[in-house]
Amino acid sequence: MELLKDYLDYMVLGTLGVMSFIMLAFAVERIIYFWRVKLAEFKHIELLKVALTRNLTTISSVGSNAPYVGLLGTVLGILVTFHEMGQGGKIDVNTIMLGLAMALKATAAGLFVAIPAILFYNSLMRKVDVLVARWEAAQDGHA
Template sequence: MDFLKENLDYMVLGTLGLMSFIMLAFAVERLIYFMRLNLNQFQHIELLKVALTRNLTTISSVGSNAPYVGLLGTVLGILVTFHEMGQGGKVDVNTIMLGLAMALKATAAGLLVAIPAILFYNGLMRKVDVLTARWEAARDAKA
């Protein structure tokens, strides 16, 4: 329990930080790819969709799972707080509130990672739809 008490913040915030870094790296990579994309190089729409949606699953997964990582940190933080209360033999309201407040920061951090991830994902999916529509319009114009 001491290991968990001493390292919980590092584990949860480190995991969320890594998830955030991966999400940002993939979002920037997609934006650069979209800016440099030549729609004429694709002969089939399914190949275009595969190329456009690469790495978007990871961004979506970060947005979906970051709140759960934060919630896990909160639950473990509350567990540590209750364990400390049980070991001490006395119930101090200030100590309990401080422990619970510190545990809730994990949930807040999870939301801070998830919200931008979902915004990036939705924006990038909209760009995929626009580029796909432009490809189809260009093909229809040639026919």
């Protein structure tokens, strides 16, 4: 239990940090790709969609799973707080509230990672739709 108490924040916040870094790297890569993509080079719409949506699943996965990582940190933090209360035999309201407040920071961190990831994912998917529509219009001779 001491190991969990000592390293819980590092594990949860470290995991969220790695998830955030990966999400940002893929989002920037997609933005740059969208600026440089040459739609005329694609002869089939499915190949275009595959190229445009590369790495978007990872961004979406970060957005959907970061809150769960934060929630896991909160649950484990509460577990540590209750364990310490049980071991001490003395119930101190200030200690309990401090332990719970510190545990909740993991949930906040998870949301802090998830919200931008979902915003990036939605805006990038919109750009995919726009690029596919432009490709289709060019194929029909309307662009």
